[in-house]
Amino acid sequence: MPLSYAEFKSKVSTLVGIDLFLYKSQQMDRRIHSLMTLWGLKSYEEYLEVLTNNPVRFQEFLKKLTINVSEFFRNPERYMDLWETILPELLKERPRIKIWSAGCSNGAEPYSVAIILNELSALSRATLLGTDLDATVLAKARAGVYAENEIRSLPPELVEKYFREDRGYYHLSDYILKAVTFKKHNLLVDRFEHDFDLIICRNVVIYFTEEAKNELYKKFYRSLRPGGYFWVGGTEPLLNYKALGFENTISSFYKKIETVEGE
Numbered sequence: 438m439p440l441s442y443a444e445f446k447s448k449v450s451t452l453v454g455i456d457l458f459l460y461k462s463q464q465m466d467r468r469i470h471s472l473m474t475l476w477g478l479k480s481y482e483e484y485l486e487v488l489t490n491n492p493v494r495f496q497e498f499l500k501k502l503t504i505n506v507s508e509f510f511r512n513p514e515r516y517m518d519l520w521e522t523i524l525p526e527l528l529k530e531r532p533r534i535k536i537w538s539a540g541c542s543n544g545a546e547p548y549s550v551a552i553i554l555n556e557l558s559a560l561s562r563a564t565l566l567g568t569d570l571d572a573t574v575l576a577k578a579r580a581g582v583y584a585e586n587e588i589r590s591l592p593p594e595l596v597e598k599y600f601r602e603d604r605g606y607y608h609l610s611d612y613i614l615k616a617v618t619f620k621k622h623n624l625l626v627d628r629f630e631h632d633f634d635l636i637i638c639r640n641v642v643i644y645f646t647e648e649a650k651n652e653l654y655k656k657f658y659r660s661l662r663p664g665g666y667f668w669v670g671g672t673e674p675l676l677n678y679k680a681l682g683f684e685n686t687i688s689s690f691y692k693k694i695e696t697v698e699g700e
């Protein structure tokens with residue numbers, strides 16, 4: 438019997454280490470099938486064979502799912518809001534702050550925050566956690582070596598100050614590397630820690646079903662301390678933020694209302 442699409446998807450999930458059934462099926466299916474057409478493959482068996490035995494095609498496949506793309510200071514204007522408004526406010530209120538980059542990919546996101554905190558002379562007052570379900574990107578995050586296109590949005594003086602260039606690759610300073618703890622964590626399955634002052638989850642939920650997204654937002658809400666911020670990607674505003682218990686102070690930043698009883 439030929440391999441069905443569902444069987445193929447399940448085998449590919451194992452191969453890439455990500456449960457593709459938890460993602461919006463239309464988008465995911467479109468991406469998966471577009472490569473099948475491009476490579477002229479006639480069956481799911483053939484597709485699976487290519488993905489298993491051809492590392493170049495396998496990388497292309499991962500890239501097509503656009504699951505891991507990240508860079509330092511992605512959407513620089515939002516990072517300036519973080520630098521000038523959000524972090525100074527949080528640091529004024531508390532002696533220590535706790536930050537979580539959820540779906541942190543190669544680490545560029547939590548490291549960007551660490552760099553800003555260091556610029557604010559407050560890195561020693563912060564706990565930074567970066568999580569992702571993909572062990573491969575976490576290994577890259579821990580190594581802290583980046584290609585030029587991953588640091589292109591960083592101001593040149595910060596590149597100069599925090600990286601060492603070697604044959605076209607940029608090695609992040611040790612003390613920024615040490616400031617972030619990375620853990621494997623599946624947002625749709627695993628337990629959440631609490632008392633965060635800032636939770637960052639950008640360009641991750643775009644692939645999730647509406648139900649999965651709503652459940653996740655409720656869990657993030659519970660994981661924040663009152664007055665803490667939830668930071669989302671530019672293309673994924675929270676339409677029901679009031680019902681969830683947030684106020685929207687600055688574009689893409691949602692503040693957990695301080696006076697909610699029982700939280």
Ligand SMILES: C[S@@+](CC[C@H](N)C(=O)[O-])C[C@H]1O[C@@H](n2cnc3c(N)ncnc32)[C@H](O)[C@@H]1O
Nearest residue numbers: 504505506507540542569570571623624639640
């Ligand atoms: C496009 S990257 C975004 C990286 C970073 N947040 C940014 O905006 O640059 C999405 C990341 O979400 C991760 N991811 C996807 N589903 C996840 C899940 N269920 N739990 C944890 N991480 C997930 C992927 O492995 C990937 O590294």
